[in-house]
Amino acid sequence: MEGKLMPRDWIAEAQAIATEIAAHAERHDAEESFVAEGYARLKEAGFFKALVPEALGGGGAGFADVCGAIRVLGAVCGSTALAFSMHTHLVAAAAWRLKHQGAPTEGLLRRVAAEELVLVSSGGSDWLESAGTAEKVEGGFRITARKPFSSGCELGDLLMTSAVYDDPEAGPIVLHFGVPLRAEGVTITDSWHVLGMRGTGSHDLMLDRVFVADAAISGRRPQGKWHxxxxxxxxxxxxxxxxxxxxxxxxxxxxxxxxxxxxxxxxxxxxxxxxxxxxxxxxxxxxxxxxxxxxxxxxxxxxxxxxxxxxxxxxxxxxxxxxxxxxxxxxxxxxxxxxxxxxxxxxxxxxxxxxxxxxxxxxxxxxxxxxxxxx
The missing domain is CATH 1.20.140.10 (Butyryl-CoA Dehydrogenase, subunit A, domain 3)
Incomplete structure (x- = not known):
C-alpha cells in the first residue's frame, strides 16, 4: 500500500554490519580486546532496542529475525555475536513477560529504548543457585559477589543479576535486581584470558557491598529450585x-x-x-x-x-x-x-x-x- 513503511530487514542490516566488522575480528582475538566496533555499529543501527515493542519506543523486531542477525554476525565474529546475544535474551525475556504475564518490565524496556541501555547478564554463572550474598540494611540490601562471564561489561550499562539473602524465616532466598555498572562498589576485573570468544569482554565483575534498594528488587525465589x-x-x-x-x-x-x-x-x-x-x-x-x-x-x-x-x-x-x-x-x-x-x-x-x-x-x-x- 502506498505510503506504508516496509518492515526493517534486520538480517540484511546485520549482513552489512558483518561485512564492516569482519576485518576487526582477528585483531580482537589476538589482542584479547573487546569488540567495540561491532557494538558501536549495532547500537548505531538500533539493534540494542530492536526487540523492545514499538509502542515503548523500540524497533518492534521479531525474535527470529534478531536470532538470524546474531547468526549472520557469528559467521564473521563470534565474539560480537555472543556478547550481543547476552543483551538480546534479557530484552526478549522482559518483552515476553510483559506481553504474556503482565510482568512489571515496561519501565526497563522503555529505558532500553530511550537511553539505548546495554544490558549485561550474569545468569549463566548464577543459574538456580545464584552467587554472592545480600545483607539486609535499612532501605535495601548490600550485595557482595563475584560475577564471572559478564559479557559486554566494558560497554555495558546495567548488570541484571542476583544474590542470596539468608532470610531468618524462609531460608535462602535469591533476589533478582539490576545494578548500574558505574555504581559505587562495582569493579570490572581484567580476567577474560581464555581459549575462545576472546573479544566478548566477559570479565568478572566484583560487587563490594553495593547498595540495592528494596524497590529495585524485581523478583524473589527459593534458592536452587526451578521457578x-x-x-x-x-x-x-x-x-x-x-x-x-x-x-x-x-x-x-x-x-x-x-x-x-x-x-x-x-x-x-x-x-x-x-x-x-x-x-x-x-x-x-x-x-x-x-x-x-x-x-x-x-x-x-x-x-x-x-x-x-x-x-x-x-x-x-x-x-x-x-x-x-x-x-x-x-x-x-x-x-x-x-x-x-x-x-x-x-x-x-x-x-x-x-x-x-x-x-x-x-x-x-x-x-x-x-x-x-x-x-
Whole structure:
C-alpha cells in the first residue's frame, strides 16, 4: 500500500554490519580486546532496542529475525555475536513477560529504548543457585559477589543479576535486581584470558557491598529450585545465545568449502565434506526448533526440557561442524589467517552454558520418568 513503511530487514542490516566488522575480528582475538566496533555499529543501527515493542519506543523486531542477525554476525565474529546475544535474551525475556504475564518490565524496556541501555547478564554463572550474598540494611540490601562471564561489561550499562539473602524465616532466598555498572562498589576485573570468544569482554565483575534498594528488587525465589522465571529464560535465552555458535559453524563451513573447491574432489575429501554437511544440517535443525520454541512455546517443564535438549544437540553439532571443517581444509586450516583455528576455539564455548551436558541429560531423564525435577 502506498505510503506504508516496509518492515526493517534486520538480517540484511546485520549482513552489512558483518561485512564492516569482519576485518576487526582477528585483531580482537589476538589482542584479547573487546569488540567495540561491532557494538558501536549495532547500537548505531538500533539493534540494542530492536526487540523492545514499538509502542515503548523500540524497533518492534521479531525474535527470529534478531536470532538470524546474531547468526549472520557469528559467521564473521563470534565474539560480537555472543556478547550481543547476552543483551538480546534479557530484552526478549522482559518483552515476553510483559506481553504474556503482565510482568512489571515496561519501565526497563522503555529505558532500553530511550537511553539505548546495554544490558549485561550474569545468569549463566548464577543459574538456580545464584552467587554472592545480600545483607539486609535499612532501605535495601548490600550485595557482595563475584560475577564471572559478564559479557559486554566494558560497554555495558546495567548488570541484571542476583544474590542470596539468608532470610531468618524462609531460608535462602535469591533476589533478582539490576545494578548500574558505574555504581559505587562495582569493579570490572581484567580476567577474560581464555581459549575462545576472546573479544566478548566477559570479565568478572566484583560487587563490594553495593547498595540495592528494596524497590529495585524485581523478583524473589527459593534458592536452587526451578521457578517460572527460569522456564521463561530456558524457553527464550538459549535460542539467542546459540545463534552465535550456529553462526560460527556457518562461517567455518563456508570457509572450508571455499578451500575444497580449489582441490580435486577425491573420495576422502568428499567423505569429509559429507560429514561436515550432516553435522551442519543437524545444527541447523536444532537451531530452527529452538527458535520455534522461543516464538510459539509456553513456558513450563516440558518446554524447558525440549529447549535444553536442543541446546545440547546444537552445541554438539556446531562443534562437530567446525571440527570437520578443519578436516576438509586440511593443513591450510592450521594457519591462523584462514580463520578456522579461531572458529574452532570460539565454538568450544558452546560446551559451557547451562544446562551443560550431564545436568541436561538428568533433566530429560527426570521429565521422561515423571520425577520431580528439583529432586
Amino acid at each position: 517460572m522465571l527460569f522456564h521463561v529464560i530456558g524457553m527464550i535465552a538459549f535460542a539467542a545465545i546459540y545463534s552465535a555458535y550456529m553462526g560460527v559453524a556457518d562461517g567455518a563451513r563456508r570457509r572450508a568449502l571455499e578451500i575444497a573447491r580449489t582441490r580435486r574432489p577425491d573420495s576422502h575429501l568428499l567423505q569429509r565434506i559429507g560429514e561436515m554437511e550432516n553435522a551442519h544440517a543437524a545444527a541447523d535443525m536444532a537451531m530452527r526448533e529452538m527458535i520455534a520454541i522461543a516464538v510459539d512455546g509456553e513456558p513450563g517443564l516440558a518446554t524447558t526440557s525440549r529447549a535444553m535438549t536442543c541446546r545440547t544437540l546444537l552445541g554438539d553439532a556446531t562443534i562437530g561442524t567446525v571440527s570437520r571443517a578443519m578436516d576438509v581444509a586440511g593443513g591450510a586450516g592450521f594457519y591462523r589467517k584462514v580463520g578456522l583455528e579461531r572458529a574452532l576455539r570460539d565454538v568450544q564455548g558452546a560446551r559451557f552454558h547451562p544446562l551443560q551436558r550431564e545436568p541436561q541429560h538428568a533433566l530429560a531423564a527426570r521429565v521422561a520418568l515423571g520425577l520431580d525435577i528439583d529432586g
